[in-house]
Amino acid sequence: MSDVNQDLQVKKLKRLLEGWRTALLPLKSVFLWEQQWHPCAIVASVSFLYLIIWLMDLNTLATFAIVGLFINFVDFIVPIVCKSICSPNSWTGQNEKTYEDICRSLVEMYNGTFKQFCKFYSLREDSPIMYYIISISMLCILAWLSSSVNNVFLLYIFSVVVLLWPGIQHRGIFNTLLSMIHMAPKIALKSE
Known part of the structure; x- marks a missing residue:
């Protein structure tokens, strides 16, 4: 993506989130774990929401309707x-700069994710066998996992990971784990 196109996306996102800008500043500090209790607050909030969903024991369509109503209510009430x-x-001015940084990082994350999807789908043209091997194996694993584990629990785990991911990246936890894996002693297999 060119910088001009990305700047245009940032401006559009800033206008779209205009009513949320005051709420986004504290949310940024929570998602980046600026306090030690922020990860606990994220997990507790998600756990509370999923506990309510579990206790309501609604069917799938009703659950989507309730979640949609909740999202619409929050989208309506937060700007007010x-x-x-x-x-x-x-x-x-400092708040405006922070707000623009938030919008810029959201646009970069969206563009990076979109680029990864495009790269994966370009495999269909470049290497169709690899594309179908990856697609079919991932879908089989997903089907097996979703038939073995409760779907609400899977969504809970996914939600927790997605909401904790910015803090994990910001703190460098993932990179630390990867470097520890690479530094682990390699065990040579002896053939007998």
Whole structure:
């Protein structure tokens, strides 16, 4: 992606999230684990939401409807609360810079994910055998996993990982684990 196109995407996202900008600043600190208790708060919040879903014991369509209603309610109420709590005069240049950094990182994450999907689907043209081997094996693993484990639990694990991932990347935990794996002593297999 060119920088001009990315800047245009950032401007569009800034306009789209205008009502959320006051709420995004504290959310950024939570997702990047600026306090030690932030990962616990993320896991506790997700656990509470999934506990409510589990206790309601709705069918799939009703669950999607309830989740959609909740998302719409939050999308409606957050801009109203943000305007009520914070006056426009309290918005500083530093806040605007942080808000733009948040939007820029969201656009970069979206573009990176989109690029990875395009790269994977380009395998269909470049190396169709590899594409179908990867696709079929991943779908078989997903089908086996979803038939073996409760789907709500799988969504819970996925949600926790997705919400903790920015903090994991920001703290360098994933890179540390990878370097520890590479530094592990290699065991030579002896043929007898």
